[in-house]
Amino acid sequence: MAGIRTRQEVFFNRAAIAGVMVALFIMLVPIYWITSTAFKPRNLATTIPPTVIFTPEISPFVKLFTKRSQLRDPVSQEIYDAAPWWEQMVFDGGQKVVRSNKGVVRRSGYGQRFVNSLIIAITSTFLAVSMGTLTAYGFSRFKVKGEDDWMFFILSTRMLPPVVVAIPMFLMYRLVGLHDTHIGLIILYTAFNLSFSVWLMKGFIDEIPREYEEAALVDGYTRMQAFFKIVLPEAMTGIAATAVFCFITAWNEYAFALIMTNRRAQTAPPFIPSQIGSGLPDWTVIAAGTFLFLLPVAIFTFLLRNHLLRGMSFGAIRK
Amino acid sequence: MAQIELKNVQKFFGPVQVIKDMNLTINDGEFVVMLGQSGCGKTTTLRAIAGLETVTSGEIFIDGVAVHEKKAADRDIAFVFQSFSLYPHMNVYENIAFPLRAVGMSNAERDKAVKEVAEILQITALLDRRPSALAGGDMQRVAIGRALVRRPKALLMDEPIGALDAKLREEMRSEIKRLHISRGSTSVYVTHDQIEAMSLADRIVIMHDGLLQQIGAPDEVYLKPANLFVAEFVGSPVMNVADVVLETSGGQTRVRLGRGDAGFHFPAGLTNHLRETGAGIALGIRPEAVSLQHDAKDGYIPVETTNIEPLGSHDIVDIRLGDISLRARTESGFVSGEGQQVWVKIDPAQAHFFDRSSGLALRGQS
Ligand SMILES: Nc1ncnc2c1ncn2[C@@H]1O[C@H](COP(=O)(O)OP(=O)(O)O)[C@@H](O)[C@H]1O
Numbered sequence: 096m097a098g099i100r101t102r103q104e105v106f107f108n109r110a111a112i113a114g115v116m117v118a119l120f121i122m123l124v125p126i127y128w129i130t131s132t133a134f135k136p137r138n139l140a141t142t143i144p145p146t147v148i149f150t151p152e153i154s155p156f157v158k159l160f161t162k163r164s165q166l167r168d169p170v171s172q173e174i175y176d177a178a179p180w181w182e183q184m185v186f187d188g189g190q191k192v193v194r195s196n197k198g199v200v201r202r203s204g205y206g207q208r209f210v211n212s213l214i215i216a217i218t219s220t221f222l223a224v225s226m227g228t229l230t231a232y233g234f235s236r237f238k239v240k241g242e243d244d245w246m247f248f249i250l251s252t253r254m255l256p257p258v259v260v261a262i263p264m265f266l267m268y269r270l271v272g273l274h275d276t277h278i279g280l281i282i283l284y285t286a287f288n289l290s291f292s293v294w295l296m297k298g299f300i301d302e303i304p305r306e307y308e309e310a311a312l313v314d315g316y317t318r319m320q321a322f323f324k325i326v327l328p329e330a331m332t333g334i335a336a337t338a339v340f341c342f343i344t345a346w347n348e349y350a351f352a353l354i355m356t357n358r359r360a361q362t363a364p365p366f367i368p369s370q371i372g373s374g375l376p377d378w379t380v381i382a383a384g385t386f387l388f389l390l391p392v393a394i395f396t397f398l399l400r401n402h403l404l405r406g407m408s409f410g411a412i413r414k
Numbered sequence: 415m416a417q418i419e420l421k422n423v424q425k426f427f428g429p430v431q432v433i434k435d436m437n438l439t440i441n442d443g444e445f446v447v448m449l450g451q452s453g454c455g456k457t458t459t460l461r462a463i464a465g466l467e468t469v470t471s472g473e474i475f476i477d478g479v480a481v482h483e484k485k486a487a488d489r490d491i492a493f494v495f496q497s498f499s500l501y502p503h504m505n506v507y508e509n510i511a512f513p514l515r516a517v518g519m520s521n522a523e524r525d526k527a528v529k530e531v532a533e534i535l536q537i538t539a540l541l542d543r544r545p546s547a548l549a550g551g552d553m554q555r556v557a558i559g560r561a562l563v564r565r566p567k568a569l570l571m572d573e574p575i576g577a578l579d580a581k582l583r584e585e586m587r588s589e590i591k592r593l594h595i596s597r598g599s600t601s602v603y604v605t606h607d608q609i610e611a612m613s614l615a616d617r618i619v620i621m622h623d624g625l626l627q628q629i630g631a632p633d634e635v636y637l638k639p640a641n642l643f644v645a646e647f648v649g650s651p652v653m654n655v656a657d658v659v660l661e662t663s664g665g666q667t668r669v670r671l672g673r674g675d676a677g678f679h680f681p682a683g684l685t686n687h688l689r690e691t692g693a694g695i696a697l698g699i700r701p702e703a704v705s706l707q708h709d710a711k712d713g714y715i716p717v718e719t720t721n722i723e724p725l726g727s728h729d730i731v732d733i734r735l736g737d738i739s740l741r742a743r744t745e746s747g748f749v750s751g752e753g754q755q756v757w758v759k760i761d762p763a764q765a766h767f768f769d770r771s772s773g774l775a776l777r778g779q780s
């Protein structure tokens with residue numbers, strides 16, 4: 096509308112923009128803080144007031160991916176000269192590198208933990224969303240005896256704070272050998288996300304008119320085909336929204352990961368704090384680990400942004 | 415193309431009976447319109463034929479083959495929904511091609527079939543569009559195209575043009591008729607609009623409360639309504655219905671309306687078959703069979719006008735006759751206002767008599 100706006104409208108419009116700016120600022124500051132710290136030299140990480148202008152360097156990332164311990168004496172010149180650039184960078188920071196048979200530098204566990212996080216979050220998201228979608232479809236389209244009770248039961252699995260069951264779960268997992276396994280965490284996160292996924296997807300599928308499937312049914316398709324060819328494409332928005340939420344939950348989960356895993360299947364969240372180092376805490380390494388950890392969620396959300404935007408306003412707009 | 419037969423079909427939703435003992439045969443190539451008020455079970459009947467709804471009891475045959483146990487996909491019937499139900503994530507071409515993808519068919523054949531249907535429906539220019547970018551009439555054309563492309567045994571349409579505005583409805587009505595004549599497909603069409611029903615149907619099936627009321631050609635249900643419901647449902651303006659008392663003397667019958675003394679003379683031949691059943695007899699007379707005069711004439715009764723509805727081509731005049739009210743159709747401007755005295759007569763040949771208790775038409779041998 097290109098009409099003339101009243102003074103009041105202009106005022107409210109500006110106030111709204113100002114409000115959004117303030118909210119955005121508040122939300123972006125921690126992200127800026129982490130990102131800048133990830134590229135700071137160690138001595139600038141904890142200055143008061145915070146250092147805003149500095150020459151960025153990648154030594155925090157090098158430290159993140161290597162194993163190191165505090166150096167007592169300066170490293171000898173021959174070793175320093177023979178070392179590759181990233182090792183020299185670590186030595187410059189006043190640290191020595193643990194020796195191993197393979198070489199001077201040993202890789203830290205971060206890469207493996209990151210891959211674990213990806214495997215576990217993606218798999219459990221896929222399982223939770225696909226099972227949730229099928230379940231929601233069943234509840235939405237068929238007469239289920241005691242439907243309301245079942246839906247409530249599904250929701251009720253989320254009513255207890257998960258940490259409450261952590262200890263019994265830990266004991267059971269140890270008993271059946273799921274402790275410190277990828278499968279173990281995948282099952283846990285899938286179960287945890289499933290109720291959410293069912294409820295969210297039911298809302299979306301309820302909004303898809305049955306006539307779409309019925310048209311496919313009379314046109315010679317089976318219900319299964321109708322589901323895949325008609326319902327699934329129509330539910331894409333809901334699936335994207337549900338997937339993002341499930342992914343974020345599984346990706347960020349800390350408590351269970353800390354308790355249920357220690358090495359092989361450990362995810363990034365419990366690993367990052369363990370890199371704080373001995374002696375004086377090295378916040379740049381933590382920041383580097385956190386910065387990398389933020390990226391997948393950001394990318395995932397960015398890729399699905401169009402679906403998400405539609406998903407957020409779903410049901411709010413009526414034709 | 416096929417014949418469809420319903421035998422003793424009943425449908426319950428929980429305790430509610432929506433279809434009551436329906437028997438109906440739809441002939442090959444016939445265009446049958448199911449007409450009834452909303453909620454009378456038309457959609458449910460249509461969905462039962464298509465296989466989208468199971469029947470509680472009874473049988474459905476298509477070409478003599480029992481199909482009521484078969485899945486919708488196996489009945490080879492097409493359905494046009496009231497809401498059009500075009501798939502939003504496919505363009506028009508894909509929407510029309512979709513039923514063909516269910517059966518194995520070469521790409522070239524499929525393409526040819528889609529283009530051919532698009533040609534007939536004049537939507538060739540729209541093939542690349544998304545359904546959301548179509549106007550209402552075009553959406554309906556696409557929906558019909560999707561139904562026809564497969565050359566199904568029968569075409570079922572559930573109020574397919576009910577969502578369009580009046581002008582488009584008229585246009586689509588004649589288009590559907592044209593299409594039916596050129597394709598000759600067995601069609602069942604559901605509507606609550608009697609003008610649609612009258613203009614499209616070979617035969618009209620009138621339903622009320624899940625019960626079949628009358629099956630017949632449009633002029634048949636109009637001229638010979640089987641019962642009071644049909645009489646009052648079909649025709650606009652609505653047929654006048656009044657309780658009457660008959661007094662026969664000599665070769666003449668006096669038909670008295672309401673509690674007044676005034677009566678119309680009918681030839682005895684037209685009323686001989688009427689018997690008092692206790693509950694009384696109702697007279698049905700369409701407004702066009704009620705004639706008005708400005709002056710007293712033989713057989714006419716003086717009455718007063720109470721309301722005039724000028725409709726352009728003609729007027730509908732309400733008159734008060736004793737304690738009852740009748741509506742008459744006159745040429746426009748015939749009566750200038752309310753409260754005028756005019757003389758009224760009804761045409762005995764166009765009068766219908768009904769049994770008040772059963773509602774059934776009472777008809778002579780003629
Ligand atoms: N799935 C259903 N469950 C329960 N009642 C239904 C269902 N479908 C239709 N009905 C009821 O059956 C009656 C007939 O509906 P319908 O066949 O849609 O009528 P029409 O198409 O003539 O308007 C209505 O009273 C409606 O409420």
Ligand SMILES: [Mg+2]
Nearest residue numbers: 453456457572
């Ligand atoms: Mg209906």
